[in-house]
Amino acid sequence: MEGKNSAYDFSFLRVLRKTHGFTLQQMTKKSGVSCAVISRLERNLASPELETLYRLAKCFGMNATDLVHLAESRTTEEKTETSHRSGIFRFRTVTYGNIRVLYGKADSGGQTSKPKIHQDQYELCWVLKGRVRLTLPQVTYELGAGESVQFDSVLQHAYESAVDGTELIIILLKKGNRF
Numbered sequence: 001m002e003g004k005n006s007a008y009d010f011s012f013l014r015v016l017r018k019t020h021g022f023t024l025q026q027m028t029k030k031s032g033v034s035c036a037v038i039s040r041l042e043r044n045l046a047s048p049e050l051e052t053l054y055r056l057a058k059c060f061g062m063n064a065t066d067l068v069h070l071a072e073s074r075t076t077e078e079k080t081e082t083s084h085r086s087g088i089f090r091f092r093t094v095t096y097g098n099i100r101v102l103y104g105k106a107d108s109g110g111q112t113s114k115p116k117i118h119q120d121q122y123e124l125c126w127v128l129k130g131r132v133r134l135t136l137p138q139v140t141y142e143l144g145a146g147e148s149v150q151f152d153s154v155l156q157h158a159y160e161s162a163v164d165g166t167e168l169i170i171i172l173l174k175k176g177n178r179f
Helices: 012-019 024-031 035-042 050-059 064-071
Strands: 082-086 089-095 099-106 121-129 131-135 140-144 148-152 158-161 166-174
Touching (some): 024 035, 035 050, 121 131, 131 166, 140 148
Antiparallel strands (some): 082 089, 131 140, 131 158
């Protein structure tokens, strides 16, 4: 596929190249991809071969998939939060393809009711205010403001608010996106 009708726009490569301080000639030397091909990609006049993506991505410390994601025509996406309750916790949530972010508030003394196990995700809990007890199968964490813990969501887990006015952020990240 050529140019503007493509679902992908590789013109971001010019900005990426310049951000890394590379000239076209330096990119050619580092990647083995000709200046002409790089120039056509940067002007969005051509779609790259997979091998070309691989070679260019290595120059930026990325993989070819990262470049494809950057080239997707939709560069931003807007969502509206949803909300729900789990035990005494009230959550505001925003979800995108590979990440879900929950902002939770709770009073003391209760815990999440039947917390969901997320088979293919890592979970990060970051306490903003108050104290939270996070119970995992073989360990319990007592987290205060500014403290966080990351774990595999496949583990059975429960959150408990230890004081009134607890606030926390929970981030669920698909396992394909390592920390």
